[in-house]
Amino acid sequence: TRSSSSLTENITAVFTKRKLDEDTLQELEDILIQADLGVETAMNVTDKLASQRMGKDVSDEEVREFMAAEIETVLTPVAAELELDLDHTPHVILVVGVNGSGKTTTIGKLSQKLYDAGFSTLLVAGDTFRAAAIEQLKIWGERTQSPVVSRPLGSDAAGLAFDAYDQAREEGRDVMLMDTAGRLQNKKELMDELEKIIRVLRKQDPTAPHTVLLTLDATTGQNAVNQVDIFKDVAGVNGLVMTKLDGTARGGILVAISAKHQLPVYFLGVGESVDDLEPFEARDFARSIAGLS
Amino acid sequence: MFESLSDRLSGIFDGLTRRGALSDKDVGTALREVRRALIEADVALEVVRQFTEAVREKAVGAEVVKSVTPGQMVVKIVHDELVAMLGEEAEPVSLNAPSPVCIMMVGLQGSGKTTTTGKLSLRLREKQNKKVLMASLDVRRPAAQEQLRQLGEQTGVETLPIVEGQSPVQIANRAMQAAKLGGFDVVMLDTAGRTHIDEPLMAEMAEIRDAADPHEILLVADSLTGQDAVNLAESFNKRVGVTGIVLTRIDGDGRGGAALSMRAVTGKPIKLMGTGEKMDALEDFHPKRIADRILGMGDIVSLVEKASETI
Ligand SMILES: Nc1nc2c(ncn2[C@@H]2O[C@H](COP(=O)(O)OP(=O)(O)OP(=O)(O)O)[C@@H](O)[C@H]2O)c(=O)[nH]1
Ligand SMILES: Nc1nc2c(ncn2[C@@H]2O[C@H](COP(=O)(O)OP(=O)(O)OP(=O)(O)O)[C@@H](O)[C@H]2O)c(=O)[nH]1
Ligand SMILES: [Mg+2]
Ligand SMILES: [Mg+2]
Numbered sequence: 001t002r003s004s005s006s007l008t009e010n011i012t013a014v015f016t017k018r019k020l021d022e023d024t025l026q027e028l029e030d031i032l033i034q035a036d037l038g039v040e041t042a043m044n045v046t047d048k049l050a051s052q053r054m055g056k057d058v059s060d061e062e063v064r065e066f067m068a069a070e071i072e073t074v075l076t077p078v079a080a081e082l083e084l085d086l087d088h089t090p091h092v093i094l095v096v097g098v099n100g101s102g103k104t105t106t107i108g109k110l111s112q113k114l115y116d117a118g119f120s121t122l123l124v125a126g127d128t129f130r131a132a133a134i135e136q137l138k139i140w141g142e143r144t145q146s147p148v149v150s151r152p153l154g155s156d157a158a159g160l161a162f163d164a165y166d167q168a169r170e171e172g173r174d175v176m177l178m179d180t181a182g183r184l185q186n187k188k189e190l191m192d193e194l195e196k197i198i199r200v201l202r203k204q205d206p207t208a209p210h211t212v213l214l215t216l217d218a219t220t221g222q223n224a225v226n227q228v229d230i231f232k233d234v235a236g237v238n239g240l241v242m243t244k245l246d247g248t249a250r251g252g253i254l255v256a257i258s259a260k261h262q263l264p265v266y267f268l269g270v271g272e273s274v275d276d277l278e279p280f281e282a283r284d285f286a287r288s289i290a291g292l293s
Numbered sequence: 294m295f296e297s298l299s300d301r302l303s304g305i306f307d308g309l310t311r312r313g314a315l316s317d318k319d320v321g322t323a324l325r326e327v328r329r330a331l332i333e334a335d336v337a338l339e340v341v342r343q344f345t346e347a348v349r350e351k352a353v354g355a356e357v358v359k360s361v362t363p364g365q366m367v368v369k370i371v372h373d374e375l376v377a378m379l380g381e382e383a384e385p386v387s388l389n390a391p392s393p394v395c396i397m398m399v400g401l402q403g404s405g406k407t408t409t410t411g412k413l414s415l416r417l418r419e420k421q422n423k424k425v426l427m428a429s430l431d432v433r434r435p436a437a438q439e440q441l442r443q444l445g446e447q448t449g450v451e452t453l454p455i456v457e458g459q460s461p462v463q464i465a466n467r468a469m470q471a472a473k474l475g476g477f478d479v480v481m482l483d484t485a486g487r488t489h490i491d492e493p494l495m496a497e498m499a500e501i502r503d504a505a506d507p508h509e510i511l512l513v514a515d516s517l518t519g520q521d522a523v524n525l526a527e528s529f530n531k532r533v534g535v536t537g538i539v540l541t542r543i544d545g546d547g548r549g550g551a552a553l554s555m556r557a558v559t560g561k562p563i564k565l566m567g568t569g570e571k572m573d574a575l576e577d578f579h580p581k582r583i584a585d586r587i588l589g590m591g592d593i594v595s596l597v598e599k600a601s602e603t604i
Pocket of ligand 3: 103104105127133179180181182
């Protein structure tokens, strides 16, 4: 990708062919830190490199391949395809995350993917708080041929979830995609509200919500780890989507998150258009962090 | 997850006897921990380097007073330097220009521009008794203009009527025109979110600036931003010359290192902080509060205060 080019230059500047020493390792660690891996994860990668190659002659290419391979090892187990459990219909997908992380847009993009794959969907405007959140989702519904259920701004999102489920079942929809208001994970009452939405959905179907997706903004730094910790704990997040990878941020925090939680990463958001949602490929992601395209 | 800087430093200095002045070696050891603490707080690496050098200069040879440990002494120096770099004094949004004064909001997608437009407009009206007109130039994101219109309704601040099919520059011109005719004091221009490497959109942003000639161009950025903060701040600043920064989502539990990064690479003051989703959740920037956060809150604050009392 175009955004990894500066990283490539960085590494090329560090290396032509020279002995792997402390200074070089520090420079490599710095490159990983600049991709938001965090100190500890970056050090894990460079420590491995040191234990195998310290004092040996290494080329630029070799080192990058090594770093990419190390990162790929962490990411491979989390690369997964989103599977729908159609024994339980509607399959309920709840999308959660902090403010502005890309929940509503990701639902729009997913809705299109599901439509293309021949599934019938119902979008649920569960953000009953933010101005025009409902209108925003309705436009995504129009774009992707999906009906949208909503209630006026200020309504109870859990009540909406309950009724929307009824509607989805009556209409025989395969998938119900529910948007939620953005919330910071440290806000107790907002997290309680999320818990309530889930509780109410379970009254309809004890196995719901089947998929709880957390959207993570790639420009976010170390706080993304807290986001996963808490949303997983409170809302039972069982899948991740990383958005905004079309900018210059590398999203390296995903390496730390994957090492810690092993949550599947289903998609990457790479733009604002309906088809800017790509499957997560561990190898590509790792190589881009290491400055290899 | 994070060990506070004072924990780390006290560990290091425990073995050392107190002496009159901080040695080169003491400071060097301490700065390695400072570096790590700053990176964990999301301060961009290049800024961390710059910062630790500044601290080194101040710290080596500094006298350690009797009542504090060398570790506390270093924390105090780091804290003071952080506050100095963040900008000691709160710099308010300036309206010091002929009416209507134009304020333009720019930033990445989802950073909080529209919400901040609503908050700032409300504040200018309530606190400074200004007649404000808000206009959304976001013709891209679904329902973006409707969002600002609703915020106007909530706050009772006027919004420019939505006309379908106009370009952002056309809307900007129409807003300036309407403000002159309507006797408005301030025009707030909310723009679409854009990635700083999206060339057509960056060019569009510069065109809007040229058309509206804003007195303030505020870069609205998420306080949870990681290492990318330097890239985005530098790019927006180069392209349109921002006059100030607004840090949003301070109500989160992020460490806020992006504040230092953006301030350092642009030299532009952080003017406001967003502290919630509601329309009154906007505050003046408090450098001390952010410095405490970057260092790891809690005991650091009291530690530094204690050190300050005795120094
Ligand atoms: N460049 C880029 N922008 C994105 C991507 N995903 C979403 N966005 C943009 O980010 C902004 C916020 O996206 P939303 O989908 O509204 O985010 P949200 O999480 O629903 O926000 P709230 O409901 O306000 O919490 C919008 O301008 C989107 O167009 C992406 O992958 N790349
Ligand atoms: N908790 C919290 N949320 C905020 C703050 N500022 C904005 N938000 C929320 O962040 C989300 C995005 O805010 P917007 O104002 O729509 O962001 P934007 O920059 O206009 O987004 P685009 O126009 O899509 O680029 C919304 O859910 C806001 O309510 C803040 O200071 N704290
Ligand atoms: Mg939304
Ligand atoms: Mg907006």
